[in-house]
Amino acid sequence: MTRFAQTLPDPIIAAKAVPPLPPTGPRSLAVGVIGPGRVGSCLLQQLEAARPRLWHEAGLDLQLPAVVGRQRMWLDCDDPELNHRQDAAQTWRPADLEEFASYLQSRRADAALLVDCSASELVVARYPSWLKAGMHIVTPNKLAVSGPLPRWLEIRRACDSGARLRYEATVGAGLPVIQTLRSLLDTGDQLRSVQGMFSGTLAWLCNRHDGTRPFSVLLREARDLGYTEPDPRDDLSGIDVARKLVILAREAGHPLSLEDVRIESLVPAELAALSCEAFLERLEALDAPMDLALTRARAGGGVLRHVASFDPQEGARVSLQVLPASHPFAHTRLTDNIVQFTTARYGENPLVVQGPGAGPEVTAAGVFGDLLQIAHALPAHA
Numbered sequence: 001m002t003r004f005a006q007t008l009p010d011p012i013i014a015a016k017a018v019p020p021l022p023p024t025g026p027r028s029l030a031v032g033v034i035g036p037g038r039v040g041s042c043l044l045q046q047l048e049a050a051r052p053r054l055w056h057e058a059g060l061d062l063q064l065p066a067v068v069g070r071q072r073m074w075l076d077c078d079d080p081e082l083n084h085r086q087d088a089a090q091t092w093r094p095a096d097l098e099e100f101a102s103y104l105q106s107r108r109a110d111a112a113l114l115v116d117c118s119a120s121e122l123v124v125a126r127y128p129s130w131l132k133a134g135m136h137i138v139t140p141n142k143l144a145v146s147g148p149l150p151r152w153l154e155i156r157r158a159c160d161s162g163a164r165l166r167y168e169a170t171v172g173a174g175l176p177v178i179q180t181l182r183s184l185l186d187t188g189d190q191l192r193s194v195q196g197m198f199s200g201t202l203a204w205l206c207n208r209h210d211g212t213r214p215f216s217v218l219l220r221e222a223r224d225l226g227y228t229e230p231d232p233r234d235d236l237s238g239i240d241v242a243r244k245l246v247i248l249a250r251e252a253g254h255p256l257s258l259e260d261v262r263i264e265s266l267v268p269a270e271l272a273a274l275s276c277e278a279f280l281e282r283l284e285a286l287d288a289p290m291d292l293a294l295t296r297a298r299a300g301g302g303v304l305r306h307v308a309s310f311d312p313q314e315g316a317r318v319s320l321q322v323l324p325a326s327h328p329f330a331h332t333r334l335t336d337n338i339v340q341f342t343t344a345r346y347g348e349n350p351l352v353v354q355g356p357g358a359g360p361e362v363t364a365a366g367v368f369g370d371l372l373q374i375a376h377a378l379p380a381h382a
């Protein structure tokens, strides 16, 4: 028996699809944003911009009373004008996640929803208690869903309170990857394998790295564009993509863990143990190995692509591969992700989701979509 033959015990409550709700009556939702970084700030702008429309078109009173960063937090009892601005930090209080969540729940809203736009274990550690307390969570942070299996099961059990957890943006950013898989599974299909390119950063780097500019320069640019993880080694090491494989496998009921994934890292050994700041100062160490990989690929008439695959029998693998120039993965643009689901129904010809897979705007939109799914499922009051 392979380790993947065992399946997770329950259907995943967390990401169940909800029907779109017609605007039958007013509802209010208090939203607290954790991590106003690249994605979080963009989300705050999108939410602010959409508030009037959501109220007029759907009767949804979207309240934004609280934002918390690593060190400071803002509550709207302080100053409503500062809600979406990071620069006004002088008026923020010291960050306190418990106080933050309590404040959100004390609001007179039909429901409280936390959006975790951090990449922090400290935040994920609080998911079970927040969910048990009835607060919904939406997140692009992969640490909960791909973290230790016992903790993930605990988080799912905490949804027994009725609170919902959605994490569409953890895979493919704004692309409908998890909802596509859920729809297949909920309608009785079975996942046989998943394969694709799951890193927007590495897709962009593979597309841009043509030998005219050093890889290190391109990586800095990818970071400035907001494609990379807070620590770009999470992209280069393959761990970020491995997390996405784990998320998809678990969604399909396979108890895959990160340590089960065979990962080929692109981070030179001498850069692996540095602080993130020190690593960012030594990016040039990536240039020679990446130039060599490019030269070898070209010598064989191929292209470099970062590929991930999961199959319950074969296991999970993440690696940089040389693909023929005629391969479908060779014809992608910018940050394009490709996710190919081979299932019982889509056996001969896989179902493919493809499109931009990184960047603050598309990711924030994916998070926003999850938030709306939860908001629309709230019971309306007279």
Ligand SMILES: NC(=O)c1ccc[n+]([C@@H]2O[C@H](COP(=O)([O-])OP(=O)(O)OC[C@H]3O[C@@H](n4cnc5c(N)ncnc54)[C@H](O)[C@@H]3O)[C@@H](O)[C@H]2O)c1
Binding pocket: 034, 035, 036, 037, 038, 039, 040, 068, 069, 070, 071, 095, 117, 118, 119, 120, 122, 123, 140, 141, 142, 169, 170, 173, 226, 227, 228, 229, 230, 357, 358, 359, 360, 363
């Ligand atoms: N950037 C993308 O394209 C993208 C796409 C999909 C998913 N994601 C995920 O979205 C999340 C955010 O990514 P980002 O690019 O915005 O990163 P970022 O580094 O720009 O922002 C992270 C924010 O979280 C804050 N933070 C860290 N620890 C915290 C804590 N304990 N409490 C409160 N706040 C804390 C940081 O101060 C920062 O403001 C990550 O989990 C990432 O994996 C990002």
Ligand SMILES: N[C@@H](CCO)C(=O)O
Binding pocket: 170, 171, 172, 173, 198, 199, 200, 201, 202, 227, 228, 229, 235, 240, 357, 358, 359
């Ligand atoms: N850093 C990630 C963001 C999306 O998860 C990527 O490049 O794919």
